[in-house]
Amino acid sequence: MRDYWLSKLFFDLQSSPALGDEYRASRKKILDRYPLKPEVRTAVERDDVAFLASRVNPYLLRFYFVVAGMSEADFLKKVRTAGADAAARSSHG
């Protein structure tokens, strides 16, 4: 399933370089404009790639972390770990 407002946040950020600048300056100010569920907002604040990956389109996920300033190496590491964690959870029923 897609989380609509999380997806909208990521979409808006990749659509507007100015909004991206604002976001990097103050995440809180931008996040306050979106009716994110508390657990979703916490995941955004913590850069919890695994949690977010199950709720948005993968291209938007990738775009978002470029805008948010995460290095490519760090993103690759986290998204691959997210996959391994999901596989482990799945194998344990």
Place this chain on the structure above:
Amino acid sequence: MAKLAGVFASSHAPLIIRGWKDVKPANQRELTSSLTELGRRIKAAKPDVLIEIAPDHWVNFFINNLPSICVGMGEEHEGPAEPWMKDCPFKKITGHPKLANHILQTALERDFEPSVSHHLTLDHGFCIPLWRGGLDPLPPIVPIIINDLEPPYPSVRRCLQWGTMLAEAVRTYPEDIRVALLATGGLSHSIGEPTMGEIDEPFDRECIRHFEKGDERPLIDFLNERLPTIGNGAAEIRNWVAAHGAAGKRGFELIGYCNCPEVYVGCGFASWDVAARA
């Protein structure tokens, strides 16, 4: 009547632009060679209009309104919006409303109900092959977006039929013009997924073999079975399938294939010999 003067396909990996300096010299040479040859073949077809099929990378559409297929019938379209495409020479791209409208009418008569846009932004998926293929100046373009990005996707079978319909629309267009078709995307790649960066060359090679053989059923069965099992970017092969349909399912010729980890994509470039059509 119009003539289908050529059918082509190309990958459009963003890192060909924004990560080019990190691409190994041998891969740079291979990609440059394939894109140059692709551009040469398109120019040799002397198209008065180019129909271009590409996905939309969250530039025109979002999940509040996500068409499976959208035909651009505007007089003009915007060039790419991505900041890293700022050096792309195509800032405004001329459309061809009359051919686009004829495609839409033909589609409706053939039981397709595509979405319509009078002003699209043509992102890197449209513009990298045009730019790196040296197609400047551009012919007028009829852009067609197929949703290859966000499930549910249009079926492979339907994309083949869409291509067949496009060829009919060109053949029945009542002006004596030459029309080429370029489909972009694929081959195997994975973006934003745990498998990001993985290229499945055996899949790509088998896919190419199916296009070379041309037969409809094995191609559809292969893609239906394998696309759900590999990286999300391979969904864009639907655009190649539409091109295959437009070419009459025969005449495929590989221009080049480059398994290029530096750009995360198994890059393929191809043309169809439309003279081989029955």
